[in-house]
Amino acid sequence: MSVTPIRLFGDPVLRTPAAEVTVFDRELRSLVKDLTDTMMHAPGAGLAAPQLGVGLRVFTYYVDGQLGHLVNPQLTLSDEQQVGDEGCLSIPDIVVPTPRALRAVARGCDMYGEPLVVEGTELLARCIQHETDHLDGILFIDRLDREQRKLALKMIRDAEWAGLPGPIVRDSPHANPTWQG
Numbered sequence: 001m002s003v004t005p006i007r008l009f010g011d012p013v014l015r016t017p018a019a020e021v022t023v024f025d026r027e028l029r030s031l032v033k034d035l036t037d038t039m040m041h042a043p044g045a046g047l048a049a050p051q052l053g054v055g056l057r058v059f060t061y062y063v064d065g066q067l068g069h070l071v072n073p074q075l076t077l078s079d080e081q082q083v084g085d086e087g088c089l090s091i092p093d094i095v096v097p098t099p100r101a102l103r104a105v106a107r108g109c110d111m112y113g114e115p116l117v118v119e120g121t122e123l124l125a126r127c128i129q130h131e132t133d134h135l136d137g138i139l140f141i142d143r144l145d146r147e148q149r150k151l152a153l154k155m156i157r158d159a160e161w162a163g164l165p166g167p168i169v170r171d172s173p174h175a176n177p178t179w180q181g
Contacts, residue, residue: 002034003041004052009091009139009156013050018057018135021071024113028058032069032111035060044089046127048134051090058111059131063124070118073108073132077101077125084126086140094155096148098140104128 007013021028031054039047039060048059060069078101086098104125106118120128130140141152156162 002030002037004034004038006038006042006047006051006089007053008161009088010162011053011090013053013055014090014134014139015137016050016055017137018048018050018055021056021058021109024071024109024111028056028071029111031056031058032060035069036062036067039089042089045123046131047089048131050134050137057108057135059135061118061124061127061131063120063127066124068118069111070106070116070128070131071109071111071113073106073118073128073135075129075132076105076107077129078103082122082126084122086126086130088130088140090134091139091141091156092161093159094141094152096141096144096152098126098143100126100129100143106132 031049034052035047035049035058038052039062045063046059046061049056057072058069059073080102081099082102083097083099085095087095102125103121106128108116110116118128133140141149144152
């Protein structure tokens with residue numbers, strides 16, 4: 001098992017767009033394993049490479065018993081919207097209703113460079129969008145309206161972990177079963 005520290009809100013890597021993967025080698029497969037192990041340990045529904053401090057366009061997900069990963073995702077989103085509770089492993093214990101497209105189709109590659117399509121509605125669609133946002137340097141709180149974002153930022157400032165130096169690994173699983181990515 002290779003659980004890696006998760007970067008927290010305030011770390012510049014979370015606001016930096018990730019680079020496209022061009023080399024599909026053992027190092028990339030090791031990154032996918034680290035992402036998967038860390039996500040499952042957290043536990044979370046998804047985890048993007050920047051959350052581990054790696055600026056590459058890769059994420060993993062575990063939604064409704066479906067475990068997977070995607071490299072270099074390109075999204076197609078439905079016009080129909082949903083609003084649901086959303087959280088983030090890089091912003092621990094903060095869960096806020098967040099608008100997202102109801103359906104998402106992500107085209108990319110697997111860790112071997114083979115074409116891969118991941119399609120989902122509701123929770124899987126939310127996860128795909130959330131993790132792809134991480135690859136673009138966007139956090140879920142950026143998707144909130146002005147008032148909700150202001151409230152979320154206050155909750156972050158008041159959080160126990162706010163201002164802690166460096167990345168952390170959460171040793172205890174989240175008690176809250178809502179979505180975390």
